[in-house]
Structure formats: C-alpha cells, structure tokens
Amino acid sequence: MPEKSVNIVIGGAAGQGLVTIGQLLSKAITRAGHHLLVTQRYMSRIRGGHNTYAIRMGEEEMLGGTETIDILAALNAETLDKHLDAMSAGALVVAGDDLDTKGLNALRIPYEKLASKPLFHNTAMLGVLGRAVNLDLGILEELLRQTFAKKGDEVVGANLDVLRKAYAWVSDQDHDFFCDIKPGGPKGRMMVNGNEAIGLGALAAGCNFVSFYPMTPATGVAMALVAKGAPLGLQYEQVEDEIAAMNMAIGASYAGAKALVTTSGGGFALMEEGVSLAGVSETPLVCVVVQRPGPATGLPTRTEQADLNLVLHSGHGEFPRAIFAPATPEDCFYLTHRAFDLAETYQTPIFILSEQYLADSYRDVEPFDLDDLPEVAAPLLEWKEGDYKRYVLTDDGISPRVVPGFSETLVRADSHIHAEDSSITEEKSLSVAMNSKLLRKGAGLFEEVIGPDYYGADNPDALLVCWGANLGACLEAMDRYDGGKSLAVLHFKQVYPLREEQFMDHLEGAGRVIAVEGNATAQFAQLIARETGFMTSDRILRFDGRAMTWEYVLKGLTDIL
Amino acid sequence: MVSIEEYGEYETAWCPGCGNFSIIKCLKQALAEQDLAPHDIIISSGIGQAAKLPHYMRCNMFNGLHGRSLPVAQGIKMANPEIPVIVTSGDGCSYGEGGNHFLAALRRNMDLTVLVHDNQIYGLTKGQASPTTARGHVTKAQPEGNRSDGFNPVATTVAMRASFVARAFTGEPGHLVATIKEAMTHRGFSLVDILQPCVSFNKVNTYAWYKERVHILEDHDPTDWAAAMTLSEEFGDRIPLGVIYREDKPVFGLGGRLAEHAYDKNDLKAVLQSYT
Ligand SMILES: Cc1ncc(C[n+]2csc(CCOP(=O)(O)OP(=O)(O)O)c2C)c(N)n1
Ligand code: SF4
Numbered sequence: 001m002p003e004k005s006v007n008i009v010i011g012g013a014a015g016q017g018l019v020t021i022g023q024l025l026s027k028a029i030t031r032a033g034h035h036l037l038v039t040q041r042y043m044s045r046i047r048g049g050h051n052t053y054a055i056r057m058g059e060e061e062m063l064g065g066t067e068t069i070d071i072l073a074a075l076n077a078e079t080l081d082k083h084l085d086a087m088s089a090g091a092l093v094v095a096g097d098d099l100d101t102k103g104l105n106a107l108r109i110p111y112e113k114l115a116s117k118p119l120f121h122n123t124a125m126l127g128v129l130g131r132a133v134n135l136d137l138g139i140l141e142e143l144l145r146q147t148f149a150k151k152g153d154e155v156v157g158a159n160l161d162v163l164r165k166a167y168a169w170v171s172d173q174d175h176d177f178f179c180d181i182k183p184g185g186p187k188g189r190m191m192v193n194g195n196e197a198i199g200l201g202a203l204a205a206g207c208n209f210v211s212f213y214p215m216t217p218a219t220g221v222a223m224a225l226v227a228k229g230a231p232l233g234l235q236y237e238q239v240e241d242e243i244a245a246m247n248m249a250i251g252a253s254y255a256g257a258k259a260l261v262t263t264s265g266g267g268f269a270l271m272e273e274g275v276s277l278a279g280v281s282e283t284p285l286v287c288v289v290v291q292r293p294g295p296a297t298g299l300p301t302r303t304e305q306a307d308l309n310l311v312l313h314s315g316h317g318e319f320p321r322a323i324f325a326p327a328t329p330e331d332c333f334y335l336t337h338r339a340f341d342l343a344e345t346y347q348t349p350i351f352i353l354s355e356q357y358l359a360d361s362y363r364d365v366e367p368f369d370l371d372d373l374p375e376v377a378a379p380l381l382e383w384k385e386g387d388y389k390r391y392v393l394t395d396d397g398i399s400p401r402v403v404p405g406f407s408e409t410l411v412r413a414d415s416h417i418h419a420e421d422s423s424i425t426e427e428k429s430l431s432v433a434m435n436s437k438l439l440r441k442g443a444g445l446f447e448e449v450i451g452p453d454y455y456g457a458d459n460p461d462a463l464l465v466c467w468g469a470n471l472g473a474c475l476e477a478m479d480r481y482d483g484g485k486s487l488a489v490l491h492f493k494q495v496y497p498l499r500e501e502q503f504m505d506h507l508e509g510a511g512r513v514i515a516v517e518g519n520a521t522a523q524f525a526q527l528i529a530r531e532t533g534f535m536t537s538d539r540i541l542r543f544d545g546r547a548m549t550w551e552y553v554l555k556g557l558t559d560i561l
Numbered sequence: 562m563v564s565i566e567e568y569g570e571y572e573t574a575w576c577p578g579c580g581n582f583s584i585i586k587c588l589k590q591a592l593a594e595q596d597l598a599p600h601d602i603i604i605s606s607g608i609g610q611a612a613k614l615p616h617y618m619r620c621n622m623f624n625g626l627h628g629r630s631l632p633v634a635q636g637i638k639m640a641n642p643e644i645p646v647i648v649t650s651g652d653g654c655s656y657g658e659g660g661n662h663f664l665a666a667l668r669r670n671m672d673l674t675v676l677v678h679d680n681q682i683y684g685l686t687k688g689q690a691s692p693t694t695a696r697g698h699v700t701k702a703q704p705e706g707n708r709s710d711g712f713n714p715v716a717t718t719v720a721m722r723a724s725f726v727a728r729a730f731t732g733e734p735g736h737l738v739a740t741i742k743e744a745m746t747h748r749g750f751s752l753v754d755i756l757q758p759c760v761s762f763n764k765v766n767t768y769a770w771y772k773e774r775v776h777i778l779e780d781h782d783p784t785d786w787a788a789a790m791t792l793s794e795e796f797g798d799r800i801p802l803g804v805i806y807r808e809d810k811p812v813f814g815l816g817g818r819l820a821e822h823a824y825d826k827n828d829l830k831a832v833l834q835s836y837t
Contacts, residue, residue: 190836243662251637370826415625
C-alpha cells in the first residue's frame with residue numbers, strides 16, 4: 001500500500017482537452033521519478049458529457065486507483081458539482097477564475113492574464129498542476145518542447161511562455177495544499193497503458209500481423225501496433241468486420257505470420273466462429289479481448305469483467321485454449337509474449353482477457369526486458385522426413401506445423417474433422433482419434449499453467465479471490481483493513497485452465513473465501529466451483545461500469561466480516 | 562513442364578454430371594499450362610459442394626468456413642505475397658454468407674483469383690434459393706417462388722470497377738481454362754463467375770438452358786466501362802461469356818514473406834524508448 005499518494009482528478013467535457021493535460025502531466029510525473037496510476041472514465045461521445053482522467057501519484061508503486069480526490073482540476077462547473085463529495089480533507093481545487101469554487105481551498109487560474117488565447121488554457125492548467133505537485137519546471141518545459149516540436153518554434157515558444165507564467169503564478173498564491181510526495185524516485189521508466197503494453201508484448205514476440213475492426217476499448221491495442229509496429233515490418237488491415245478480422249488472421253497465421261486480433265465483447269461475439277476454426281484447423285492465434293460492460297452495446301466506454309464466460313465457452317465444439325487475465329501493464333507485456341509462444345506450440349487460440357480499466361490505465365513501469373525473454377516457438381518452413389501429414393496423430397497431440405509456400409511440402413488445413421492427411425472423414429474411430437488428439441494438446445497447456453499469486457496471512461480469516469485488474473484494489477483494501485481479522489489475497493492472472501493443486505490449499509485453509517469480481521454473477525467463482533467443486537462463501541461484486549477500488553472492496557469486507 | 566496428373570485424382574462427393582467436375586479439370590489444366598506445380602499455389606475455400614474442390618486436388622489448401630474464403634485468402638496473401646492465391650467457392654458462400662467480405666475484397670484489390678461456382682442454388686444444403694437464384698424460382702424452401710431479386714455479381718463488380726470481371730460456363734471448358742489463366746495473370750482482384758449446373762437441385766438453370774443462351778464475347782473492349790456496364794445487365798435470353806471488365810488499378814500494398822520476418826531488437830528497444 002502506498003504510504004503517501006496524491007490523487008489528481010481532471011474533469012471536464014469531452015473535447016476540452018483533459019486527456020491531453022492528463023497525459024502530459026502523467027508523463028512529467030513519470031519523468032520526475034514518481035510512481036503513478038491513471039484511471040480514465042469517459043462517455044461514448046466525442047464532445048460534451050462528463051469525463052475524468054485521474055492520476056494517482058505516489059512514492060511507492062500502486063496497483064489500483066482510489067476514489068478520494070486530493071486535487072480536483074475542473075475544466076467546467078459540472079466537474080465541481082459532481083466530485084465535491086469525494087474530496088479529501090485539505091483537498092485543492094484548480095479551476096479557471098470564472099468558475100465558482102464554493103469557498104474551497106482553491107487555485108483559481110486567471111486564464112486571461114496568463115494566456116493570450118483560449119488555445120493555451122490547457123498549458124496554463126498544466127503549469128499550475130505541475131507546480132502544485134512540485135514537479136521540476138525543466139521537466140515540464142522539455143515535455144512541451146517535444147510535444148509541439150512538429151508545430152514549429154513559434155508554437156513551442158508560446159506554450160513555454162504560458163507554462164512558465166502559470167508555474168510562477170502559483171508561488172504567489174495563498175493556498176493550504178501540501179504535496180508531500182518526495183521528488184526523485186526511479187528514473188527512466190516508461191509510461192504505458194494496458195493496451196500499449198499488450199501491443200509491445202506482441203511485437204516482442206515477433207507479432208507481424210494484426211487485423212481488426214475498431215471497437216472501444218480494444219482499439220488502442222491495434223493503434224499501438226500500427227503506430228509502433230509498421231516500421232518493424234508489421235502488416236495490418238482495418239477490415240470490414242470482426243468475422244473478417246478473425247479469418248484473415250487465421251489465413252495469415254496458416255501462411256506463417258505471427259497473428260493477433262483484438263476486439264471487445266461485441267466484436268468477439270462475431271469472432272467466435274473463427275475461434276472454433278482456429279481450434280480444429282490447429283492454427284495458432286492470439287486473441288485480445290478487452291472487456292467492457294454488456295449485454296450488447298452495454299456501457300461502451302466503461303469497465304467490467306463479465307466476458308469470462310464468453311471467452312471460456314467461445315467457439316462450438318471442443319478444443320484446447322488458455323486464457324490470461326493481466327493485472328498490470330507488465331502482465332500485459334509478458335503474458336502476451338507468452339501467449340504467442342503457447343499459441344504456436346499448441347497450435348490453438350490463446351486469449352488475453354483484459355478490461356477497459358487496465359486498457360486505459362497508464363502506469364510507470366521498468367522498461368520491459370527484451371534480452372531475457374524466452375524464445376517464441378516457430379513453425380517449420382519445410383518437411384524433410386518423408387510424407388508430410390498436417391494432422392499426424394502424436395502422443396502429445398502436437399503435429400509438426402509447416403508453412404506452405406517455402407518448399408514442396410503441401411500444407412493442407414481444414415475446418416472439418418479430418419484424417420491425418422487432412423482429408424474429410426466421418427469414420428468413427430478416426431473422428432474419435434482426431435478429437436482426442438486435440439484434447440491431448442490441452443494436457444500440455446495444462447502443464448504450463450501459471451498458478452495464482454498469494455499475498456497475506458497464512459490460513460486467514462478471510463481470503464479475497466480475484467483475477468485480472470482487480471488485484472490492486474484487493475491488496476490495498478487488505479492493507480487498509482483494521483477490523484481485527486486476518487486477511488489474504490489470491491490473484492489469478494491465468495484464469496483457464498485451472499490446476500487445483502496450485503491453489504486448493506489456500507481456498508481450504510481460509511475461514512471465508514470472498515470472490516471479488518467486476519461482474520454480477522461471480523463468473524470466476526463459478527468457474528472454480530465447476531473445475532474444483534469448491535464453493536466460495538461470499539462475494540464482493542461491482543457491475544456499475546466503474547473500476548474496482550480499495551474503498552469498494554473495503555466496504556464489502558466490512559459488511560461481510 | 563507440370564502435368565495435370567500431378568494434381569492427382571480423388572474420389573469426390575459430387576453428383577454424377579455436376580458442373581464442378583468440369584471446373585476442377587479446367588483449373589488443373591489452367592495451372593499446368595502456367596507451369597504451376599501443386600506447391601506453387603494456395604487455394605482457399607469456404608463451405609459447400611464447390612468449396613470442397615481443394616480436397617479433391619493435390620495442392621496447398623485452407624478449407625475454412627462458410628462465406629470466409631476471402632478473408633482467409635487475403636490473410637494468406639498478406640503473409641506471403643509471392644504465392645498465387647486462388648479462392649474457389651459457391652455462390653451462396655461468396656455472395657451470401659460472405660457478401661460483406663466480397664465487397665470489401667473488391668475494394669481492397671489484392672492480387673487474388675476468385676472462382677465462384679455459380680449454380681444459382683444451395684447444393685450442399687439440398688436446394689434452397691441462393692443469392693443468384695432468380696425471382697420466382699420455385700424450390701422446396703421457396704414453394705411460392707423466390708421472393709427476392711437475384712443478385713447480379715457481374716453488374717455489381719463492374720459497377721464497383723473491380724479489377725477483373727469475367728463470366729465462364731462449365732459447358733465451355735476451353736474458354737473456361739483460358740479465362741482462369743487470364744484471371745490468374747491479371748494483377749489485382751479477379752472474379753470469374755462460373756455458370757455451373759447443379760443437376761440435382763436446380764431444375765431451371767440446366768445445361769440445356771445455359772447452352773441455349775451463352776455466347777462467347779468476340780468484339781467487346783473490356784476496358785470500356787460503360788459498355789461493360791450494359792453488358793453486365795445481359796442475363797436472360799442471351800448470356801455473354803468472357804472478360805466483361807478489366808482495369809489496371811492500384812493493388813493492395815504488401816510486405817515480404819512474414820514467416821521469414823524477424824524484428825531487429827534495437828528497433829524495438831527504440832520503440833520502448835519512445836514511451837519514456
Ligand atoms: C455458418 C454456416 N451456415 C450455414 C451452413 C450450411 N451450409 C453449408 S453449404 C451451404 C450453402 C452452399 O451453397 P453454395 O455456396 O452456393 O455452394 P454449393 O453447395 O451450391 O456448391 C450452407 C448454407 C454452414 N456450413 N455454415
Ligand atoms: S448437389 Fe448440385 S452442386 Fe452439389 S454436387 Fe450435386 S449437382 Fe453438384
């Protein structure tokens with residue numbers, strides 16, 4: 001738990017530039033060596049509405065956001081009305097002097113005086129916020145120089161001018177706010193969000209193909225790949241629909257690409273047919289599903305963990321799969337990398353099940369380590385040992401995979417139940433043999449399962465069981481709990497398959513077992529029950545479209561214990 | 562020289578007399594005449610009687626799902642631009658289930674050869690109307706006659722200025738071979754809509770029906786769009802065969818062979834740097 005953290009919430013309408021201010025401030029905070037965690041809430045509209053960009057800044061690493069606001073940067077009056085309840089004691093309001101700050105401890109920015117044009121108001125806000133949290137002016141200056149470099153010296157100069165004035169202005173103001181985050185922690189850290197980290201993990205695994213149809217909040221993964229991967233030789237296409245995305249990626253993979261598709265629940269529903277095709281044709285594929293609330297269009301820009309069942313059961317018929325659920329950008333990176341290796345080794349679809357909260361949540365992370373990454377499995381370019389049969393029956397179910405077009409080896413992939421040589425068969429024993437072969441690959445995947453992480457007391461009075469991005473909220477709630485019972489957290493970053501022996505002792509050793517999930521029916525607890533017969537005793541569920549926070553978990557804990 | 566035998570002979574699940582036999586034979590002939598061996602090409606197909614074609618041929622194949630032959634084919638092409646990719650599937654598969662993909666693929670204009678076995682009926686599911694079935698055509702599933710207009714693939718593709726649009730007929734094998742070859746040598750999206758009688762379920766568009774109507778185009782200039790447009794409407798008493806429209810247009814840009822691709826670690830390190 002962070003001993004000290006400051007939660008800065010920038011609020012306003014879409015189109016007012018709050019994301020720009022937020023990103024610049026986050027980057028400056030990262031460069032100053034502080035830790036941070038960003039939570040974005042936005043509405044499904046391009047202009048208007050009420051959006052927030054929350055930066056929690058701390059001296060120690062944080063895994064979750066918080067609801068208590070220490071600095072509220074308001075771009076409009078609505079922001080003030082909406083968040084007054086959440087302000088901490090001694091909190092600071094930063095707003096233009098045209099807004100009524102209701103007698104609160106405030107820095108009321110005289111935009112007219114500091115900035116010649118409304119265009120520069122956001123830079124003034126950045127200067128004020130930067131000063132309020134004691135960021136070095138030089139860091140902010142450098143950031144603006146880089147940001148506006150393409151627009152020419154004049155634009156850079158004008159922005160620097162406003163920044164400096166605004167920064168200096170704060171020193172002359174009376175306000176009681178005190179930021180006690182000590183400057184200067186680790187330097188050289190990256191600022192990435194979950195979506196970007198997935199894209200980078202894919203690139204690090206050699207991903208060279210992505211086909212996608214835009215859908216919030218998954219689009220960022222494809223955008224990161226297109227922006228950063230194209231210079232590395234990545235082929236990409238924005239296709240006509242998710243069905244095409246899936247099938248195109250499968251075609252590319254068959255022909256030797258390391259392919260990825262990315263979508264959200266609604267798009268994934270369309271992709272399911274292709275999941276089954278990847279399964280039976282034994283085509284490696286990494287599929288990123290970034291969850292948002294459903295059913296159907298649901299809450300398009302908000303967060304939830306309700307697509308576990310969808311992904312778990314996706315595709316008709318039976319074939320092996322693995323599902324990862326990252327908690328952090330580091331997980332996003334390393335698990336995506338691993339997903340490519342497993343997809344290729346077992347020739348089956350592998351899933352990254354992320355969520356909007358993580359997708360849009362920037363963190364400061366240690367630069368990902370490219371040198372120590374394990375080698376990712378690759379197909380063969382030719383077959384030298386006699387007749388080649390694409391689906392030859394083997395003990396481990398894995399048939400050697402050759403890429404067509406590089407040799408005289410003919411590679412025949414098929415969507416039916418087929419014989420070893422890919423010809424269609426309806427012969428009884430062969431059908432059984434082929435299905436069994438598919439499932440034998442599952443046994444291999446099972447051996448490679450990453451077990452859950454355990455934090456806290458042995459044999460606790462209560463064990464919080466969570467998955468995906470809820471880890472941070474659970475850990476912080478555990479640390480802050482002072483109700484006299486012992487607690488622990490069990491976190492799954494791989495949610496399927498499950499290996500009982502990796503966690504049953506923990507479940508059985510706890511007094512109560514509380515499932516903490518971002519959905520209404522405790523889907524993961526039900527999965528545990530299905531796989532192990534173990535029934536969790538209690539649940540803390542959130543499905544209002546908002547990210548799990550330590551406050552929410554703590555309240556649930558207090559109610560239960 | 563590649564011989565037609567290299568493509569093998571297989572037992573099929575097609576009905577005796579089906580137009581598909583002519584298509585597979587002509588395709589093998591066209592490939593052999595281009596000196597393309599089984600490993601030199603990849604065939605992507607969907608589901609249906611027509612789509613089983615690559616199962617009956619020695620060649621690289623991806624036999625995928627109903628309607629999805631085109632996305633798969635385009636993925637293959639993007640991963641390996643150097644190998645000719647042929648798509649072979651039915652009218653239901655290509656224009657019905659895969660209709661959206663068909664339109665998108667036209668616009669994308671990758672270098673593909675698309676052979677649609679157009680029997681104006683669903684064969685594999687036993688005789689329901691397909692997108693190309695004419696209005697009023699009676700089937701078991703449309704006992705009062707088909708209530709929709711038939712889709713005109715030639716007019717649609719010409720209207721969209723597809724790169725290469727041709728029509729052929731299984732009863733004119735020499736012309737079919739020549740047309741497939743021409744489609745394969747054309748750079749860009751090439752459609753050959755092949756009139757293929759389904760002897761089991763299509764009692765209207767029979768061999769005799771087609772024979773009476775088809776004529777091979779002689780002095781049509783396929784680069785004349787307006788003339789092609791007019792011609793594309795001709796599907797009744799007279800049905801033109803041949804290249805209806807052709808335009809050289811930009812082909813979807815492709816990279817190298819992705820199976821051989823390896824990124825430079827320093828490039829990726831620079832990418833990571835850009836996030837600091
Ligand atoms: C998603 C899906 N829907 C339906 C089917 C059933 N189906 C198989 S083939 C076919 C129609 C085939 O017609 P066409 O493409 O014209 O090919 P033909 O059999 O006439 O050669 C249908 C509807 C299927 N396999 N998959
Ligand atoms: S049902 Fe029709 S299309 Fe299918 S094989 Fe028989 S004749 Fe050919």
